[in-house]
Amino acid sequence: MAALVLGLASPASPEPLITESLNLFGTPGLLQMPSAEMQEDAQITASVTRIGDQMRNTLTFQIAPRVTGSFRYSRFTGYYADGDDLFDRSFDLKFQLLDEGQYRPAVAVGLQDFLGTGIYSGEYIVATKSVLPNLRVSAGLGWGGLAKYGGLGFSDAVRDAYVPGEEGGDLNAGSWFKGDAAVFGGISWQASDRLTLKAEYSTAGYDDEAGNTFIEPESAWNFGVDYRVRDNVHVQAAYLRGSEMAVQLSFSANPRKPAAGAANENAPLPVGGRPARRSDPDAWSQDWAADSTSAPAIRRVLSKAMAKEGVTLESLAVSGTRAEVRYRNNRYGAEPQAIGRTARIMTRALPASVETFVLVPVSNGVPRSKVTLKRSDLEALEQAPSSAILARARVEDAAGPAPANLVAADGQYPRFTWSVSPSVTFSAFDPDEPVRGQLGVQFAAQYDISPGLVLSGAIVQKLAGNIEDSDQTSNSVLQHVRSDAALYAAEGETAISHLTLAHYGRPGPDLYSRLTAGLLEPMFAGVSGEVLWKPVDSRLAFGAEVNWVKQRDYDQQFSFLDYEVVTGHASAYYAFGNGFHGTLDVGRYLAGDWGATLAIDREFANGWRIGAYVTKTDVTAEEFGEGSYDKGIRITVPLSYFNGKPTRAASSTVLRSLSRDGGAKLSVNGRLYETVREAHEPDLEASWGRFWR
Amino acid sequence: MMKQMTLTRAFLALPLALTLALAGCGNDPNRGAGNTLLKDITQVLRKTVSKGDNKGGAQTDAQVAQLVPLALKRVKGSALLALLNDGKQVAVLGEQENRAGYMTYTTTERQTLTLRGGIITSSRGLGGDLMSSSVDETARLVRARSAGQGQRVMRFLTGDWQEVGLSFACRVSRDQAETIPTATRGNVQTQRMIEICRSTSGGTTFTNIYWVSGGGTIWQSRQWLGNDNGYIAVSLLRP
Numbered sequence: 001m002a003a004l005v006l007g008l009a010s011p012a013s014p015e016p017l018i019t020e021s022l023n024l025f026g027t028p029g030l031l032q033m034p035s036a037e038m039q040e041d042a043q044i045t046a047s048v049t050r051i052g053d054q055m056r057n058t059l060t061f062q063i064a065p066r067v068t069g070s071f072r073y074s075r076f077t078g079y080y081a082d083g084d085d086l087f088d089r090s091f092d093l094k095f096q097l098l099d100e101g102q103y104r105p106a107v108a109v110g111l112q113d114f115l116g117t118g119i120y121s122g123e124y125i126v127a128t129k130s131v132l133p134n135l136r137v138s139a140g141l142g143w144g145g146l147a148k149y150g151g152l153g154f155s156d157a158v159r160d161a162y163v164p165g166e167e168g169g170d171l172n173a174g175s176w177f178k179g180d181a182a183v184f185g186g187i188s189w190q191a192s193d194r195l196t197l198k199a200e201y202s203t204a205g206y207d208d209e210a211g212n213t214f215i216e217p218e219s220a221w222n223f224g225v226d227y228r229v230r231d232n233v234h235v236q237a238a239y240l241r242g243s244e245m246a247v248q249l250s251f252s253a254n255p256r257k258p259a260a261g262a263a264n265e266n267a268p269l270p271v272g273g274r275p276a277r278r279s280d281p282d283a284w285s286q287d288w289a290a291d292s293t294s295a296p297a298i299r300r301v302l303s304k305a306m307a308k309e310g311v312t313l314e315s316l317a318v319s320g321t322r323a324e325v326r327y328r329n330n331r332y333g334a335e336p337q338a339i340g341r342t343a344r345i346m347t348r349a350l351p352a353s354v355e356t357f358v359l360v361p362v363s364n365g366v367p368r369s370k371v372t373l374k375r376s377d378l379e380a381l382e383q384a385p386s387s388a389i390l391a392r393a394r395v396e397d398a399a400g401p402a403p404a405n406l407v408a409a410d411g412q413y414p415r416f417t418w419s420v421s422p423s424v425t426f427s428a429f430d431p432d433e434p435v436r437g438q439l440g441v442q443f444a445a446q447y448d449i450s451p452g453l454v455l456s457g458a459i460v461q462k463l464a465g466n467i468e469d470s471d472q473t474s475n476s477v478l479q480h481v482r483s484d485a486a487l488y489a490a491e492g493e494t495a496i497s498h499l500t501l502a503h504y505g506r507p508g509p510d511l512y513s514r515l516t517a518g519l520l521e522p523m524f525a526g527v528s529g530e531v532l533w534k535p536v537d538s539r540l541a542f543g544a545e546v547n548w549v550k551q552r553d554y555d556q557q558f559s560f561l562d563y564e565v566v567t568g569h570a571s572a573y574y575a576f577g578n579g580f581h582g583t584l585d586v587g588r589y590l591a592g593d594w595g596a597t598l599a600i601d602r603e604f605a606n607g608w609r610i611g612a613y614v615t616k617t618d619v620t621a622e623e624f625g626e627g628s629y630d631k632g633i634r635i636t637v638p639l640s641y642f643n644g645k646p647t648r649a650a651s652s653t654v655l656r657s658l659s660r661d662g663g664a665k666l667s668v669n670g671r672l673y674e675t676v677r678e679a680h681e682p683d684l685e686a687s688w689g690r691f692w693r
Numbered sequence: 694m695m696k697q698m699t700l701t702r703a704f705l706a707l708p709l710a711l712t713l714a715l716a717g718c719g720n721d722p723n724r725g726a727g728n729t730l731l732k733d734i735t736q737v738l739r740k741t742v743s744k745g746d747n748k749g750g751a752q753t754d755a756q757v758a759q760l761v762p763l764a765l766k767r768v769k770g771s772a773l774l775a776l777l778n779d780g781k782q783v784a785v786l787g788e789q790e791n792r793a794g795y796m797t798y799t800t801t802e803r804q805t806l807t808l809r810g811g812i813i814t815s816s817r818g819l820g821g822d823l824m825s826s827s828v829d830e831t832a833r834l835v836r837a838r839s840a841g842q843g844q845r846v847m848r849f850l851t852g853d854w855q856e857v858g859l860s861f862a863c864r865v866s867r868d869q870a871e872t873i874p875t876a877t878r879g880n881v882q883t884q885r886m887i888e889i890c891r892s893t894s895g896g897t898t899f900t901n902i903y904w905v906s907g908g909g910t911i912w913q914s915r916q917w918l919g920n921d922n923g924y925i926a927v928s929l930l931r932p
Binding site for chain 1: 789790791792793795797799802803804805807809814815817818819820822824825826848850851852853854855856858
């Protein structure tokens with residue numbers, strides 16, 4: 001009884017304290033000041049904030065339940081003494097160290113603008129407690145920009161000053177939690193479902209080049225109103241320091257909650273039944289297998305039925321008791337769904353004596369794995385949890401010779417495909433024009449000569465755009481391997497974006513290979529070779545790539561500039577298994593610089609991917625130019641998230657500084673790892689819930 | 694010869710069904726006046742799932758009544774009439790597969806419902822689909838027209854494609870006896886059975902209603918399909 005009472009009385013929840021309301025930096029918090037709150041896990045929020053002469057565009061991602069990360073691009077109108085504007089990029093991180101308890105507040109520690117000596121640099125420790133169901137109180141200690149006013153005077157240590165225009169970008173840990181600190185605090189009251197009122201005692205402030213503060217400090221108090229317009233859209237207005245107004249608009253999305261609502265698609269065919277063997281033994285005879293017309297007829301039927309499901313039958317090997325189907329999945333983001341639908345078609349199309357189904361997902365003519373299912377398991381487990389059929393499925397390496405009776409489906413090899421599609425290119429963070437773009441139309445064609453041998457090309461005809469208008473001509477002291485993008489855009493009215501002959505193969509068990517020659521990408525041509533080691537059940541993979549390339553002329557036809565280089569990397573890939581994925585590349589980059597790239601991504605089974613990467617090479621910060629080294633944020637959004645239809649289409653964006661020449665990589669099509677891993681056990685398990693879908 | 698049989702049987706057996714997805718069939722309303730029986734069925738069904746009156750461009754009950762005999766002619770084997778979306782969408786579903794105690798019905802738009810003895814265990818093509826269910830405990834009570842308690846598990850996919858099973862503690866009770874019209878067997882005497890289920894992890898509750906004849910056939914029902922699709926009303930047009 002006592003235990004029961006105690007159990008009921010304990011409010012301790014393992015959940016972090018979360019809010020939908022942002023502060024004016026676009027991170028969960030009060031107004032100018034942070035709170036200990038997090039966003040809902042995986043939430044991604046974009047916000048635009050206008051405060052007097054400052055404009056802040058922030059992207060905030062809940063990296064893990066207790067870790068928030070933000071990237072911000074800000075404009076300070078009239079920052080410089082000569083009246084010019086300052087453009088500034090900044091990164092924040094916040095960790096919730098303690099969950100809220102019955103008496104204990106949630107406690108978080110944060111770093112604001114922590115790369116380099118940023119204009120917004122500041123650190124804090126803050127506690128937030130729900131004192132009433134709708135009322136939260138926060139109090140904290142701030143350093144740096146968060147201790148501009150109200151300093152306690154405990155420390156006279158000097159922080160490194162912000163110097164506008166220097167390369168920046170390095171961790172400046174020496175200044176963290178240094179200098180004077182100030183106590184701040186505030187309350188937020190959720191007055192209704194939509195309305196949150198805030199008041200805070202602020203200690204934050206920021207100066208322009210001449211040392212004048214951006215907001216007149218008439219008062220230490222800020223007041224704000226946050227209004228939820230509809231799900232995932234908020235507007236916020238605030239009155240700061242008795243002298244300035246601020247407004248903010250924010251949008252959020254959660255990769256786990258599809259914008260289109262629940263995905264909709266055609267129903268699969270149900271598993272077909274077989275007549276009982278005892279009452280109808282003739283139906284189970286294998287005589288049909290001796291008839292030479294059987295296999296072609298089965299191939300035709302399977303091919304037609306699979307095509308309706310967006311799956312292409314490449315080849316079939318069928319005997320009295322076993323059928324091996326090699327297929328391409330053109331439709332489903334989850335490979336298990338292609339496997340599940342194909343297997344169900346097989347139950348309806350194959351004679352009763354065929355008990356073993358082998359499904360081989362193929363890409364670029366190369367088998368990526370081999371999934372073996374027993375037909376009787378499919379019959380028995382159609383109405384069971386998907387984990388039941390997963391336990392009975394066998395996933396193996398598909399290396400080795402193909403079965404002797406494997407026959408290609410009609411029209412598969414050789415095969416010609418072509419497409420016309422719009423082509424959109426963006427370039428961000430040019431100080432004169434934050435977003436530049438180009439619109440064109442792309443003609444692409446591919447000729448699959450035999451399994452694994454692919455001739456492929458694409459031409460982009462420019463229609464409109466302003467990338468070439470940039471007068472930021474490259475001042476790079478390195479070979480201009482990437483920084484002449486404006487020249488390529490200006491002269492490449494009709495550009496051959498690639499024209500290659502590629503061979504894909506399986507040199508041995510667990511090994512995959514690619515050899516590509518020709519115009520590899522818009523700026524480079526040459527030969528590219530890659531080998532990948534990836535056991536079918538492994539979370540770990542290693543790759544090696546070597547390229548000999550010549551730089552292409554700006555018109556992107558068949559002529560070259562006077563630069564060639566041998567570039568390449570040794571790579572390690574690891575899927576941590578909790579949705580996080582890491583990649584490490586070590587090697588030589590396009591400008592001949594040596595170094596490494598580390599990337600961490602959070603991946604969702606439905607195709608969302610959000611990550612960050614950083615590249616450090618032996619190029620010095622001065623040689624590299626603005627930003628000191630290459631780093632960025634990359635986001636992949638599956639189209640099915642928005643339209644609810646099954647499709648493999650996705651859109652990928654990299655947010656980073658204007659392309660510089662240090663740490664630049666070749667961009668060749670058909671890299672092995674991403675396509676190979678999709679058909680391997682860890683990835684299959686992650687989306688296996690769609691097997692029966 | 695044998696082989697040809699197998700192949701064609703598998704694919705010709707796909708049933709034809711008819712979805713009455715268009716509101717604007719705009720026939721003379723008097724033309725279907727003879728078929729008041731089907732009109733009654735539709736009305737009764739609609740009442741079980743509709744929140745308000747029949748607004749929002751749905752077919753009139755008379756229109757449905759006209760089209761159902763047509764659909765029944767095209768469908769081979771068993772057939773259902775279903776009302777989705779709070780009664781706004783009407784569909785006739787025909788038998789597609791009958792295997793191991795589960796009957797799968799489909800519309801011509803490739804939306805399916807799978808039933809075990811009249812109780813829905815999965816859906817496809819509706820969005821937010823019920824992936825599969827374990828319903829044997831309460832199904833036994835409902836079909837036997839007896840009161841009692843049992844567990845049921847219903848499995849769904851999350852937005853990130855993970856399958857989760859929701860467990861419910863359910864109570865089945867006898868309501869009143871009722872004579873209801875059917876499309877192919879005239880008036881049938883049924884017992885109204887109520888199944889009230891509460892999620893064992895708290896939150897969700899739903900109430901299913903079944904009209905069960907003496908032989909254990911569920912002629913008509915209102916069943917919960919999950920958070921996304923809510924309640925669906927189903928009438929057995931032809932067993």
